[in-house]
Amino acid sequence: MFLKLDVLLKIGVRNVARMSELYAQSLATTTLLEELNKY
Amino acid sequence: MLTRSRPISSEFLFFKTMTLFVFWVLLSASFDWIHLALGLACSFGVTWLNSGHSPFIPKFGLWLRIFLYLPWLFYKIVQSSLHLTKLILDPALPIEPQLISVESKLNHHAAIVLFGNSITLTPGTITAEVDHNKLIVHAIDNVSREDLESKQMESKIAEIFKDEKPDL
Numbered sequence: 359m360f361l362k363l364d365v366l367l368k369i370g371v372r373n374v375a376r377m378s379e380l381y382a383q384s385l386a387t388t389t390l391l392e393e394l395n396k397y
Numbered sequence: 398m399l400t401r402s403r404p405i406s407s408e409f410l411f412f413k414t415m416t417l418f419v420f421w422v423l424l425s426a427s428f429d430w431i432h433l434a435l436g437l438a439c440s441f442g443v444t445w446l447n448s449g450h451s452p453f454i455p456k457f458g459l460w461l462r463i464f465l466y467l468p469w470l471f472y473k474i475v476q477s478s479l480h481l482t483k484l485i486l487d488p489a490l491p492i493e494p495q496l497i498s499v500e501s502k503l504n505h506h507a508a509i510v511l512f513g514n515s516i517t518l519t520p521g522t523i524t525a526e527v528d529h530n531k532l533i534v535h536a537i538d539n540v541s542r543e544d545l546e547s548k549q550m551e552s553k554i555a556e557i558f559k560d561e562k563p564d565l
Binding site for chain 2: 369370374376377380
């Protein structure tokens with residue numbers, strides 16, 4: 359199946375945004391858990 | 398607050414700033430004064446912040462071994478980039494992001510720094526935190542995690558630092 363380049367680009371941009379969002383979320387959760395562990 | 402373990406000479410500051418500045422010019426390829434001035438200021442800032450914090454000065458043999466490690470690291474970077482590209486361009490986004498705790502056998506702080514940075518440079522894995530020889534690494538999927546857990550990178554770095562006195 360040949361995808362058009364612009365479709366591929368849109369998928370790529372969406373996926374990178376999603377991955378960054380997930381990374382930020384997991385980092386925030388870990389930091390929060392670490393802080394909570396102190397108390 | 399900056400703490401410096403060893404004094405930094407002005408010659409060293411100048412040399413390091415100029416090296417970074419040349420790299421800036423190569424990457425930016427802009428020769429207007431605002432870019433050049435900004436590049437010079439950033440190069441100096443980075444040099445100033447990143448000098449003299451470690452009392453460790455690598456000897457020639459170690460530099461050579463690190464230099465010989467770079468082609469392998471470059472190969473891993475290309476390999477992981479291709480894997481990550483496949484993941485990114487897949488509409489289903491088949492990722493399994495995870496934070497894993499890695500306890501390293503490396504016993505030299507410079508080795509840990511090299512290890513942490515090598516992990517971060519390899520696409521798909523990021524060193525989120527380092528505490529002595531424990532690293533918290535974010536892996537994008539199981540392939541990236543298994544690659545890290547294979548300890549291949551760690552053993553290569555251990556080989557580089559085999560003659561150094563442990564300091565961790």
